[in-house]
Amino acid sequence: MSRPLSCLFLLLMLTATGRADPLVLHVRTGGVDGACATLEEARDTIRAARRMGNLSEGAEVHIHGGDHIRNTPFELTVEDSGTAAAPIRYVGDSTKPARLLGGRIVDGFVPITDQAVLRRLAPESRSHIVQIDLNTIGVADFGSPGAGIELFFGGERMTLARWPNEGFSKIVDVVDYDGHEVRGTKGSHVGKFHYKDERPDGWTDETAPWVHGYWFWDWAEQRHPVEAIDTKSKSITVKQPYHNYGYRKGQWYYAYNLLCELDAPGEWYLDRDCGVLYFWPPGDLASTEVMVTLAPSLLTLRGASHVTVERLTLEGGRGTAVEVTEGANVQLFGLTVCNGGGAAIHVRGGNHHSVEGCDIYGMGSSGISINGGDRKTLTAAGHRAVNNHIHHYAQVKRVYAAGIHVNGVGNLVANNSIHDAPHMAIGFGGNDHIIELNEIHDVCLETNDAGAMYAGRNWTMRGHIIRYNSLYDITGFHDRGSVGVYLDDMFSSATIYGNLFRNVTRAAFIGGGRDNTIENNVFIDCKLALHIDARALGWAHGHADKWLAEQQEERTISGIAYNRPPFSERYPDLIDIVDNNPKAPVGNLVTRNIFVGENWNDVHKDAKPYIASSDNLTGVDPQFVDRASCDYRLRPESPAIDLGFQPIPLERIGLFASKLRASQPSE
Incomplete structure (x- = not known):
């Protein structure tokens, strides 16, 4: 029997038996033992089953371990949807990783013999560097330096030859x-x-x-x-x-991109004119996988609904690895998305999509982006990014490539661990998101005046709840200062509640915005832990002037009918903003916070008349259970409790064990 017919033959046999269970297909590299040879073959078999009326119980595609080579993304569309009662599942092997590999494994390095090339290298480097013609392995599209091909050795990104070798x-x-x-x-x-x-x-x-x-x-x-x-x-x-x-x-x-600076283990250079790659391997070439990125993307779901993809490794692409657009109830569970040139996962539009339990690292750009919901009608999307471990990302695009971006209306970002990045951990905009129980540390490592959580420049993007997060060791490049939660340039109406900030410069930052609440947080050893200014009354007045001019001409602010339903009903503080000293930071509340450390207060004098502050604990021992061991629970005799401080669920913050996780969190 020819390979393309094997899965369909299985389908016909199952149909003849009157199957009442989900259709079960297998994908093995090479398609042995009656399995499908490719994901496309399995997908097309499911499409055929639907046409034959034989998909009433849904389908499960078991993707066996090994490398499933991708030159183009595996595409699912509306045609590939399941239903709530009969979902479609693509599930990776639980014993051996099933890898959608968009890169090419590189083998066959040889010593350099071209004397002209050797003369351009430092004498002490020449004996260490090897070369390979990438054309011989089918790689001819190189892109530009910093936005094209990348090299990985043993799962680690190698450095395009540079000076200085580290730093700036x-x-x-x-x-x-x-x-x-x-x-x-x-x-x-x-x-x-x-x-x-x-x-x-x-x-x-x-x-x-x-x-x-x-x-x-x-x-x-x-x-x-x-x-x-x-x-x-x-x-x-x-x-x-x-x-x-x-x-x-x-x-x-x-x-x-300097051949003459290829002078350290782990560096490489590509002659883009002829396709020859030069490399100083940092370890044994014979026993270590070497890969170059190639495929533009690895998995796309466009308009699909009730589809689950779980326990796959997606590696080696140059662009966004996984893209979900429109549709509903797409579940991405326990994926490992790593070692790529672009972003890991983008979700745009649709409703009730979930990204849960994924491990994301070694990406050139951002981790997860979720964007859904209608701002003009305040219709929530209900997307979720939960229990993901995102680290060592933004390795090419260094700024504004967050661990998680969330936009739109009514989405959830919870229990993620995000760390080791040059710029932000979470960027947010839109309305009514919940950002909770996340652990964030060691971000903004290469930037200053940046935010671990960042949003800016809008009066109408309201209703966000930022609660029960732990942020620590965030001090900026060369300790010059970065921010914990950064509400930049008049961003308004966020509630910052019950968070733990430790060793974070300007931990909670209100940049001229209105109607924000900073309540029930713990600030420990944070230089200038609280910052509030009135910038729209001064240097940033231009942004407010633009919004006010728009309001006068079009009766909207940032394109939003701010004083008519649903905004007037959801955010009554917006109704009279134009007549209520609009450039001033009106309506901000600071209450029942614990400040431990010196110089905690950075509220500018022109902002102070507009700030309500009460029942904050400063200059007093809050009676932590064991500060030396980072146990910041409060003892029963804590004076903060008398002020109404509520316990923070510290034990629930960060990753949690789950069968949906790609790997279980360490103790």
């Missing part, structure tokens, strides 16, 4: 002071700057050097190809388009 160099000064200035900070619109070190003098023979830097602000990056290096003036000029914010003295950058 600093701009000595900009070349052209052209009058560019932002709030008193001077710089230049022109991407031309001086360097100090001698090292760039040796890059003039490089064919395609790039630089990557935080050129003006500590939270905004950009990658540039280098246009020119002037060794006499010691200046580097980058190619346009220039960075939107400009360039200034003292900001940091590094150079990369």
Whole structure:
């Protein structure tokens, strides 16, 4: 029997027996033992079963262990939907990982013999570096440096040859002071700057050097190809388009895509003209898997409903690994999404989709993005991102690539562990989200004036509850300061309740917003734990002026009919905002918080008249059970209890054991 007919033959046999159970199919690499050879074959068999009226109990596709190579994503559409009573499930092997592999395994490295190439390498590096022609393994699409092919060795991302090997160099000064200035900070619109070190003098023979830097602000990056290096003036000029914010003295950058800087284990370089990859392996090539990323995506569900995908590993793609758009009740359970060039999981539109129990790491961009619900009608989507472990992400796109993004209306982000990232952990916007019981630490490692949880610039994105989260060890790049919960530029109406902040700079931050509540939180050793300002009365008035002008012309704010149902009913504080001192931080409440440490209060004087503050415990021992052992429960005699402080469910924060998890959390 030919391979394409085997699954269909099985279906016909099952139909003849009057099957009343779910249709069960198997996918094995090679399609042995009557199994489907590909996911597409299984999908198409299910489609045929539906046409034959033989899918009343749904279907289960068991994906056996091994590498299922993907050149293109596995696609499911409306046609592949189940029902609540008869769902469709794609389930990976419980004993051996079933991997949807979008990359290519690289084998066959040889020593370098080209003398011209050897001369460009440091003498001490030459004997360590090997090469391979990627064309020989079917890889010919390389992309650009920093937005294309990536190399992994033993599941670890390797470094495109760079200088310095770690960290950054600093701009000595900009070349052209052209009058560019932002709030008193001077710089230049022109991407031309001086360097100090001698090292760039040796890059003039490089064919395609790039630089990557935080050129003006500590939270905004950009990658540039280098246009020119002037060794006499010691200046580097980058190619346009220039960075939107400009360039200034003292900001940091590094150079990369430099063959002459391939001088350390783990570095690599690709000659994109001929496809030859040069690599200094950090370990034994013979016993370690080497992979390059290739496929644009690995799994897409467009309009599908009542479909579950669980216990798969998705690895080696260049773009977003998993995309879910529209549809309803798609469940992504226990996936491992790792070692890719783009984001892990995007959910857009639809309702009641869940991403639960997934392990996400080694991604070039963000972790999970969930966006659903209708803001104009305040219709909730009910999406969930629960019990996921997300770490070492944003390794290529360094900023605004959060562990979790949540937008739209009425979504849940709970019990996730997020850590080790250059910028934010959770970014949120929209309305009425619940962000609770998450553990966040060691983020904003490469940025300052950034937020572990961040939202900004909208009066109408209201109703968020941020409760029972633990945030710790968040102090910014070189300890210059980042924020725990950052409500930036007039973001309003969030409730920050029952969270534990430890060693977080400016732990709770209200940037000129209104109607926010900071209640029942514990702040421990947080420098300037509480920040509230009135920026719309000063330097940030332009944002408010824009919203007020829109309101006068269109009777909306940010496109929202703010003073008519459903907004007027859901958020009565919005109804009279235009007539109630709109630029002032009106309606903020700070109550029943525990502050342990010095200099906790950073409420600006022009904001103080608008803040209601009561029953906060400061300068007094709160009587923790065992602070030395990080047991921050309160003893019965705690003075905070007399002020009405309610216990925080510390034991429920973070990951929890579940059969839906890709791996169980350690004790």
